[in-house]
Amino acid sequence: MTAIPSFTGDANPYGGGDPYADYRTADFPFTQYANLADRQLGAGVIAANDEFFAQRENLLVPERAEFDPEHFGHKGKIMDGWETRRRRGASAGHPWPTAEDHDWALVRLGAPGVIRGIVVDTAHFRGNYPQAVSVEGTSVPGSPSPEELLGDDVKWTTLVPRTPVGGHAANGFSVSVEQRFTHLRVNQHPDGGIARLRVYGEVVPDPEWLATLGTFDVVALENGGQAEDASNLFYSPATNTIQPGRSRKMDDGWETRRRRDQGNDWIRYRLAAQSRIRAIEIDTAYLKGNSAGWASVSVQDGENGDWHEILPRTRLQPDTNHRFVLPTPAVGTHARVDIYPDGGISRLRLYGSLTDQGTAALTARHQELGG
Numbered sequence: 001m002t003a004i005p006s007f008t009g010d011a012n013p014y015g016g017g018d019p020y021a022d023y024r025t026a027d028f029p030f031t032q033y034a035n036l037a038d039r040q041l042g043a044g045v046i047a048a049n050d051e052f053f054a055q056r057e058n059l060l061v062p063e064r065a066e067f068d069p070e071h072f073g074h075k076g077k078i079m080d081g082w083e084t085r086r087r088r089g090a091s092a093g094h095p096w097p098t099a100e101d102h103d104w105a106l107v108r109l110g111a112p113g114v115i116r117g118i119v120v121d122t123a124h125f126r127g128n129y130p131q132a133v134s135v136e137g138t139s140v141p142g143s144p145s146p147e148e149l150l151g152d153d154v155k156w157t158t159l160v161p162r163t164p165v166g167g168h169a170a171n172g173f174s175v176s177v178e179q180r181f182t183h184l185r186v187n188q189h190p191d192g193g194i195a196r197l198r199v200y201g202e203v204v205p206d207p208e209w210l211a212t213l214g215t216f217d218v219v220a221l222e223n224g225g226q227a228e229d230a231s232n233l234f235y236s237p238a239t240n241t242i243q244p245g246r247s248r249k250m251d252d253g254w255e256t257r258r259r260r261d262q263g264n265d266w267i268r269y270r271l272a273a274q275s276r277i278r279a280i281e282i283d284t285a286y287l288k289g290n291s292a293g294w295a296s297v298s299v300q301d302g303e304n305g306d307w308h309e310i311l312p313r314t315r316l317q318p319d320t321n322h323r324f325v326l327p328t329p330a331v332g333t334h335a336r337v338d339i340y341p342d343g344g345i346s347r348l349r350l351y352g353s354l355t356d357q358g359t360a361a362l363t364a365r366h367q368e369l370g371g
């Protein structure tokens, strides 16, 4: 497994200028996966034991944390993160918190899945970040309340053991627990502030839910689709094309750099499981002077299967949703969209159903992962 740099200790007090000038971060080997704690997927920080200085919901804000050195409120410095009060011991003789004292926040993942990496970002928490953090996961079906999640009957699995972290730093942790999780518990030991939380992993949908739906978008991130690879990600990620809902601005979609050759750009996807595709949507919303000029879609059945074109190279209009009904359903486990010559699309939808083989494979994986 790729060694990940760990950060510890204080950051220097803010001395003016760009607050990110001394920010500590690294390239993490798991960021090609989707963020399962993405609000766009429906994630939420549903409870915390304390949020005296700054609200828990800031953890999942998609934009990076900001810092205004002049911004103070009635309780102290306004911080862009989740920050708890300073803990005190029980007496003058022991004014310090105990080793067991810690603060916690409960996070509902937007889509249940297997977690490959977590980033606990302490941006701007220079002298008030947690001394250590730990992260646990559980799988509870339905929509449990915080009280239910805090019940003694809930089994929590350690994803990140209690580990010292650094201030004003992206503290990254690889996770290798082959289980499907629905909720996390993020612990600060003994107290402090965390700016952002990112939870990278693979969505593992509920096969019973998909079977009930019958026809659905088999490449959608929330249904277990995954953007595996792409020709270029210069302006925005390929995963954007399989996010829920329509894009609301240009960088909600996928946009490549301008090509200066005779080639074309593309994205390769893994579907929820082997599927039978009957209809396609390609949306170029908010891509106007840089919309893809043409697009084609192909499918592959099995990672070593041949590619078959199911939508021939077709002219696209800028800022338009295009719908195509396939003359005959197409079966595959992977799909690829080719755009010509470059530019972008905002969304790709592949409507169909799982084949019996696909349903069996997904059911087996769901069971293997403790679903």
Ligand SMILES: NC(=O)NC(NC(N)=O)C(=O)[O-]
Residues within 6 Å of the ligand: 053, 075, 076, 077, 078, 079, 083, 085, 086, 127, 128
């Ligand atoms: N300067 C501070 O940030 N102090 C306190 N935090 C806030 N947000 O005011 C603290 O206790 O860490």
